[in-house]
Amino acid sequence: MGKMLTIVIPSFNEEERLPKFLKQLINQDIIKKASMIIVVDDGSLEESAEIIACLCEDIKHQDVDIEFCRRSINGGKGAAILTGIERSKTPYVGFVDADGAVDSESIAKVVQMLINSNAQSQQIDGIIGSRIKMLGKEVKRSAVRHYIGRIFATYISLLLNIPVYDSQCGCKFFKTDIIKPILPHIADKRWLFDTQMLILLYHLGYNIIEYPVDWRDIRGSKISLVKDSVRMFLRMLIFRYKLGSILNNIRREKYIETTCKD
Numbered sequence: 001m002g003k004m005l006t007i008v009i010p011s012f013n014e015e016e017r018l019p020k021f022l023k024q025l026i027n028q029d030i031i032k033k034a035s036m037i038i039v040v041d042d043g044s045l046e047e048s049a050e051i052i053a054c055l056c057e058d059i060k061h062q063d064v065d066i067e068f069c070r071r072s073i074n075g076g077k078g079a080a081i082l083t084g085i086e087r088s089k090t091p092y093v094g095f096v097d098a099d100g101a102v103d104s105e106s107i108a109k110v111v112q113m114l115i116n117s118n119a120q121s122q123q124i125d126g127i128i129g130s131r132i133k134m135l136g137k138e139v140k141r142s143a144v145r146h147y148i149g150r151i152f153a154t155y156i157s158l159l160l161n162i163p164v165y166d167s168q169c170g171c172k173f174f175k176t177d178i179i180k181p182i183l184p185h186i187a188d189k190r191w192l193f194d195t196q197m198l199i200l201l202y203h204l205g206y207n208i209i210e211y212p213v214d215w216r217d218i219r220g221s222k223i224s225l226v227k228d229s230v231r232m233f234l235r236m237l238i239f240r241y242k243l244g245s246i247l248n249n250i251r252r253e254k255y256i257e258t259t260c261k262d
Contacts, residue, residue, distance in 0.1 A: 003065060004034045004115050005092040005173065007107075008084030010077045012042045014098040015051040017218060021100030022055065026064050028108035034115055037066040038084040043074030078193020082183060085176075091118065094126075094173025095194065099218040102129055102171040106213035113211065114173055125178055125206035128164075128198065129171030129213040140216035148229055155233065156195065159240050162202050164210065167195045171213060178206055181253065185246050187239060192232055196239055203247055 007025075011018055018039075025031055039056055041049045049070055056068035071083060081095045092114050096107055110127050117124040131139045131149075141149070149168060156167045172194050178201065186196045202208055 002034075003036045003090050004118065005094070005111055006036045006038060006084070006088035006090045006176075007031070007111075008081050008088070008093065008095040009037065009039045009098050010042055010080030010084070010095065011039055011044065011052055011098045012074060012077075012080070013044045013048045015044075015048045017100060018052060018098045019055050021098065021104070022059065024100065024104040025096075025107065026059060026062065026066075028104050030108050030112050030115070031104070032064055035065070035111060036088070036090060037064070038087055039066065039068045040080040040084045041068070041070040042076070042080040043071050076190030076193070078186070078189040078191070081193055082186075082189065085179060085183065088176055091176055092173055093176045093179060095170070097170030099170075101215050101218050102169065103214045103216075106215075107171060110171060110173060110211055110213070123207050124209060126172070126174035126198075126201060126208040127211050128166075128173075128208060129169040129215075130164075130166040130210040131169055131215045132165060132210075132212045134212060137212045138214045138216070142217060145217065152229065152232065156199075156236060159236060160199050160243065162199055164198070164202070164208075166210065167198055169213065169215070170194075172198065174201065174206075174208075178204075181257075182250055185250055187242070188235055191228060192235055192239075195236070199239075199243070200246065200250065203243070204250065 039052060041052060053068045056066050059066050069083065071080060085093050096102055106129065110129065113127055133139045153165065153167055157164060182200050185200065186193055188196055198208065
């Protein structure tokens with residue numbers, strides 16, 4: 001089976017959490033057979049980056065298609081994901097968080113769905129993980145994180161007019177050819193990168209579906225619940241103000257590209 005999907009994993013001083021998660025991920029057959037993994041170090045401390053680089057080199061010897069690349073300075077989670085997406089050459093590309101909060105089995109199921117949709121010529125342009133408490137799914141997170149997360153997700157849904165339950169889950173995959181043209185138009189290169197990406201794709205008419213995943217809090221989060229939450233609320237308000245002109249620019253570029261090809 002050829003490589004169908006690139007999994008980008010942004011890493012910033014993740015020498016404690018990423019090794020365990022990577023080992024679990026490559027034990028999933030569909031990941032090993034059909035996916036390429038790109039670990040992007042986002043300006044971590046030298047020692048941390050060296051540990052992850054050595055780990056990726058060891059994994060290569062297990063017949064896994066994995067690549068390690070390092071950004072010289074810390075640009076944020078979004079900047080690291082952007083670096084990985086730009087290096088991808090597979091039909092689908094996406095990212096998962098380095099902490100392993102979304103378990104490897106859930107990620108494997110998402111990957112399998114994308115591959116199946118491609119084989120069956122289904123019009124699925126992307127799949128995003130969703131932390132929905134329901135029978136058969138396990139979502140473990142603190143009450144504080146749960147309620148702040150729900151408030152922010154509802155805020156995004158109402159403010160940006162996008163009917164999505166969970167816009168922040170760290171597991172999103174899309175067709176590569178629809179993602180790359182919109183990358184220059186995503187304003188936030190930190191925590192809101194993938195949320196803005198999702199909003200743009202939805203308003204451009206692409207078919208994105210949500211898939212319930214198992215999820216659990218992993219100690220070591222680098223997000224400040226209060227400070228970063230306030231920043232994200234304000235940045236999304238600014239993004240909403242500019243959304244119309246951003247979408248028009250993307251459509252104009254797409255029209256010009258199509259016209260030139262014809």
